[in-house]
Every structure is written in C-alpha cells, then in structure tokens.
Amino acid sequence: DAGVIQSPRHEVTEMGQEVTLRCKPISGHDYLFWYRQTMMRGLELLIYFNNNVPIDDSGMPEDRFSAKMPNASFSTLKIQPSEPRDSAVYFCASSLSVSPGIQYFGAGTRLSVL
Amino acid sequence: QQQVKQSPQSLIVQKGGISIINCAYENTAFDYFPWYQQFPGKGPALLIAIRPDVSEKKEGRFTISFNKSAKQFSLHIMDSQPGDSATYFCAASAGDYKLSFGAGTTVTVRA
Numbered sequence: 001d002a003g004v005i006q007s008p009r010h011e012v013t014e015m016g017q018e019v020t021l022r023c024k025p026i027s028g029h030d031y032l033f034w035y036r037q038t039m040m041r042g043l044e045l046l047i048y049f050n051n052n053v054p055i056d057d058s059g060m061p062e063d064r065f066s067a068k069m070p071n072a073s074f075s076t077l078k079i080q081p082s083e084p085r086d087s088a089v090y091f092c093a094s095s096l097s098v099s100p101g102i103q104y105f106g107a108g109t110r111l112s113v114l
Numbered sequence: 115q116q117q118v119k120q121s122p123q124s125l126i127v128q129k130g131g132i133s134i135i136n137c138a139y140e141n142t143a144f145d146y147f148p149w150y151q152q153f154p155g156k157g158p159a160l161l162i163a164i165r166p167d168v169s170e171k172k173e174g175r176f177t178i179s180f181n182k183s184a185k186q187f188s189l190h191i192m193d194s195q196p197g198d199s200a201t202y203f204c205a206a207s208a209g210d211y212k213l214s215f216g217a218g219t220t221v222t223v224r225a
Contacts, residue, residue: 004157031211042116043158043203043215056212091157100211101146105157 004106006092012112018080021109024073025094033103034067034077035091043091049075050097082113117141118206120216128224133191135219137204140185144206148213149178149189152201161202162189194223 005024013019025032033048047057052069060067064083069075079086089110093103120137127133137147148163164171164178164187171178177190191198204216 042217045212045214048211093157101148101163101207101213102160103213105159107155108157 004092004094004104006090006106006109008109009107010110010112012114013082014114015083016081017113018078019082019086019111019113021077021090021092021111023075023077023092023106025075025092026104027073028096029094029104030072030097031095031100031103032069032075033093033095034075035093035105037089037091037108038087046077079111082111084113087111087113116217117214118204118216120204120219122219123217124220124222126222126224127191127194129194129196131194131223133189133194133198133221133223135189135202135204135221136186137188137206137216138184138186139206141206141208142185143208144214145209146207147178147180147187148205149176150203150205150215152203152218158203191221194221196223196225199223 007022030051034046037043046059047067049069067077089108091105091108093105095103118139149161150158151161152158162173162176164180166182169180175192180187199222201218201220203218205213207213
C-alpha cells in the first residue's frame, strides 16, 4: 500500500485566496484525521471522520476552515479566505476502527500564506 | 492548553547512550499512550504504545515506562544511534480516537 497520500506537498498563496488540501487515506481505513502542526501550538487535531461522517470538529479554528469526505478514499480541507496565521504543515492520517489509536500519517502539506 | 506536558524540548546524546523523554498528564480518563517519531519533512509514525494496565513495554531499543499514580510516562531509547535523531512526540487519548500530543522533543545523536 502506498500509505496516506496528501497533495500538494507545498502550497504558497496570498492572503484572501481559497486553499484546498487533499488526502487519500489508506484503503480500508475507516477513520480519517486532519491535523495542523506549528512551532507555537505543536500538533493539533482539527477534525476527524468515521466512515466518511464528521465526528468531532471541535478543533477547527474558525468558520474559514471546512472539511469534507465525499467517499472513503478522498477528503479535503479547505480554507477560505486564507490568512498568514494559517501558515503551517497540515497532516492527514488514517486508521482502522479496530485500532484507531494506530494512526498512519501522510507526508503533510506545507502551507505558506503571504 | 496542552493536555500532555513533554520534556525536555531537546536533548543531545552520544552514540550508544540513553535518551530519556518524559511526559505528564492530568486527565485520568486517558487510557492509551502512544509515542510517535517524526523525521524532517515526514509525517509522524507510531513507534510504540502502552495502556495503563502495564508499567513497562519494550520493543527493541525502545522502552515505555508508565507510572499511573504519578500520571507520568517516559520513553527510553537505549544504545542511541545516529538514525534515531528525530523529533519524538508523546500522546494520550481516552478511547483511542482523539490523540492529544505533547510539544515534542528533538533528539540529536552524536556519532
């Protein structure tokens, strides 16, 4: 298996633009997690899905952030409009329901908002 | 507010030495304590994990020690190698799903 695949790996955009980050979980995994990593706040859970349904979005910082999972093999995290303070590395992770604590992370998307 | 406090922020150890990273928590509902390893430019990867019903778990050169009464747990890396140079995160969850991560410890192993 190729693991969790995220795209793009790097994104540079200007303040006010819409940004869409993409994630393909490991096939067969039924949990999907979105995290944000910054030097100041460390690794934060933003939202997670079970069987494509959002379960907990309490970590989503503002209404500018939204996440969807239209099917078992694809999820998006959208920021609209983007702001410089959104600059961070965003990770997607997936896991199996029999072992949800064993999360497999993608390589991340490094987002820079100018 | 971080639910898991991790120390030190960084450490340097000689090849063959022992690296020790400590974590503390307050939430007594936590029942799963994994450690993740992250190399530059990569996502975190699960290294080893423990549940409160055991006080120690060993996998190769990596050992978790768990003290339930003190609400502390630690990672020991024995015979540290240059390839162990990475950032290590402790984490905790209640029911496995929602992991709360520590701030991370950057370990540098000098050859």
